[in-house]
Amino acid sequence: MYPKGRAPSSPETSSASGEPKKAILPVLVKLSTVNLDFYYGAYQALQSISLDFQENHITALIGPSGCGKSTFLRTLNRMHETVKGTRLTGQILLDGKDILKEDVNAVRLKVGMVFQRSNPFPKTIFENVAYGLHVNSFQGGKAALREVVEKSLVKAALWEEVKDKLNQSAFGLSGGQQQRLCIARALAVEPEVLLLDEPCSALDPIATAKIEDLLFALKAETTIVIVTHNMQQAARVSDFTGFFLLGKMIEFNTTNVIFQNPAETATEDYVTGRFG
Amino acid sequence: MKPNSAIKNLVNYTMFAVTGVCTVIAVGILFFILGYLIYNGGKSLSLSFFTNLPAPVGEIGGGMANAIVGSGKVLLLATLIGIPIGFLGGVYLSEYSNQQVAFTIRYVTDLLNGVPSIVIGIVVYALAVHPVGHFSTFAGGIALGIMMIPISVRSTEEFLSAVPQSLREAALALGAPKWKSIVTVVIPAAMRGIISGTMLDLARVAGETAPLLFTALGNSFWSPGWNQPSATLPVVIFRYAISPYDDWHRQAWAAGFVLLALVLLINIIARLALSRGMYVPKG
Numbered sequence: 007m008y009p010k011g012r013a014p015s016s017p018e019t020s021s022a023s024g025e026p027k028k029a030i031l032p033v034l035v036k037l038s039t040v041n042l043d044f045y046y047g048a049y050q051a052l053q054s055i056s057l058d059f060q061e062n063h064i065t066a067l068i069g070p071s072g073c074g075k076s077t078f079l080r081t082l083n084r085m086h087e088t089v090k091g092t093r094l095t096g097q098i099l100l101d102g103k104d105i106l107k108e109d110v111n112a113v114r115l116k117v118g119m120v121f122q123r124s125n126p127f128p129k130t131i132f133e134n135v136a137y138g139l140h141v142n143s144f145q146g147g148k149a150a151l152r153e154v155v156e157k158s159l160v161k162a163a164l165w166e167e168v169k170d171k172l173n174q175s176a177f178g179l180s181g182g183q184q185q186r187l188c189i190a191r192a193l194a195v196e197p198e199v200l201l202l203d204e205p206c207s208a209l210d211p212i213a214t215a216k217i218e219d220l221l222f223a224l225k226a227e228t229t230i231v232i233v234t235h236n237m238q239q240a241a242r243v244s245d246f247t248g249f250f251l252l253g254k255m256i257e258f259n260t261t262n263v264i265f266q267n268p269a270e271t272a273t274e275d276y277v278t279g280r281f282g
Numbered sequence: 283m284k285p286n287s288a289i290k291n292l293v294n295y296t297m298f299a300v301t302g303v304c305t306v307i308a309v310g311i312l313f314f315i316l317g318y319l320i321y322n323g324g325k326s327l328s329l330s331f332f333t334n335l336p337a338p339v340g341e342i343g344g345g346m347a348n349a350i351v352g353s354g355k356v357l358l359l360a361t362l363i364g365i366p367i368g369f370l371g372g373v374y375l376s377e378y379s380n381q382q383v384a385f386t387i388r389y390v391t392d393l394l395n396g397v398p399s400i401v402i403g404i405v406v407y408a409l410a411v412h413p414v415g416h417f418s419t420f421a422g423g424i425a426l427g428i429m430m431i432p433i434s435v436r437s438t439e440e441f442l443s444a445v446p447q448s449l450r451e452a453a454l455a456l457g458a459p460k461w462k463s464i465v466t467v468v469i470p471a472a473m474r475g476i477i478s479g480t481m482l483d484l485a486r487v488a489g490e491t492a493p494l495l496f497t498a499l500g501n502s503f504w505s506p507g508w509n510q511p512s513a514t515l516p517v518v519i520f521r522y523a524i525s526p527y528d529d530w531h532r533q534a535w536a537a538g539f540v541l542l543a544l545v546l547l548i549n550i551i552a553r554l555a556l557s558r559g560m561y562v563p564k565g
Binding site: 090114 | 453454455457458
């Protein structure tokens with residue numbers, strides 16, 4: 007166990023960004039939920055979650071298994087609607103507009119998602135990255151498409167590794183590469199918000215580090231929400247952290263405060279590894 | 283050693299022997315039929331069998347070119363009728379229907395699959411032969427097409443359901459509407475399986491005789507177009523085999539050999555298609 011007040015790897019000592027983090031002040035709310043309740047059938051999985059996500063910052067959602075953090079993440083681009091028998095009340099505001107009232111496909115274009123296990127399509131690497139553009143009737147020509155694919159792969163720090171095999175199957179890549187391919191695929195449609203559901207849980211430490219570095223670079227242009235089981239990861243990458251327990255959001259604050267001086271005992275117990 | 287171990291050993295060996303012998307019989311029957319057909323059919327087979335029309339009794343050099351082409355036409359028509367309906371029905375079943383509807387559809391297709399082929403023949407006779415007053419290739423194609431539908435529905439559904447949910451989610455999360463995710467991701471991922479299912483379906487109806495007796499009937503000559511009675515291999519085998527002429531018997535063996543070779547070929551192609559394809563990760 008770590009002594010109180012010293013998180014395993016505090017943001018100040020994190021080297022991933024190359025420089026210590028500045029104090030973060032809330033700048034602009036990009037995405038927020040208002041009194042969000044969520045039900046699987048009669049079971050209430052989320053209770054009145056109200057949360058703001060700051061633009062160009064990384065917010066981590068932590069909590070023990072089954073606490074609802076992944077469920078919550080999936081509501082943010084309405085992926086919960088693919089599961090039958092679910093019900094949601096409350097509001098989810100993107101730039102102040104309720105996404106529940108907009109066209110679902112347009113919402114998912116703006117709010118991209120990367121899943122727990124890499125799920126590339128059984129297509130070539132190029133086709134994987136271009137897929138989001140294809141299904142959304144990309145108007146540019148072949149050259150423009152190539153450019154977007156290259157740009158996305160560069161952003162996902164995968165270009166150097168795959169530039170000579172764009173026409174090979176995505177299944178030939180390693181697990182970490184596949185996950186970065188999925189990130190590139192999500193970035194190709196230039197989402198305003200990127201949701202990541204435990205993106206590194208199936209990866210080794212080196213692949214994990216690459217993805218964490220990537221998130222730092224990406225936050226300049228997107229707002230990132232990441233669900234993680236790994237508290238060191240939350241401490242390393244995020245600016246804000248929300249702690250979930252049994253379908254409720256117990257505490258939300260800057261990552262420094264959550265890991266070094268949490269207000270709630272439950273949060274402290276969890277981040278210091280006393281349970282969960 | 284325990285006293286009853288001798289009995290135990292005896293029981294053990296008996297079980298081994300009985301199950302082994304039954305397995306050999308089960309596998310052996312195929313090889314017996316194959317061998318018998320090759321022996322009887324192979325020696326009656328010649329180039330003229332594939333190129334000539336049937337010859338009158340006593341004349342040598344008759345063939346079954348018209349029946350081979352006729353079977354091909356009927357199967358083509360059956361595929362064009364049965365596979366689109368079966369395939370799209372399978373897509374609905376796997377991707378759109380809710381549990382209760384899916385249960386009903388599965389039950390009904392299984393029942394249709396169990397309907398004796400001769401009954402399907404009678405129904406098509408009543409609907410597509412009797413009203414127009416003559417037998418036709420077209421009616422034969424309808425009858426076999428109907429028989430292909432249930433298997434096509436079920437095999438399509440099975441291969442689509444095997445596509446991981448995570449692929450559907452990935453497509454939807456990129457803003458693809460549901461129909462687009464099905465057309466561009468789910469179906470391509472299952473395509474090889476669906477093709478192999480279709481081939482097996484085709485192989486199954488290729489040997490059907492009863493429905494064709496009522497629909498395509500038979501013909502000693504070429505059957506141009508789709509609207510005239512047509513010879514088909516299974517029906518010709520039936521007619522020739524029950525005839526009193528030795529020459530026709532030999533021709534029936536040869537036709538049986540050709541039909542079996544065709545079905546085995548389709549089966550092998552289907553297995554190859556399946557074993558090479560469907561590289562989809564689990565999860």
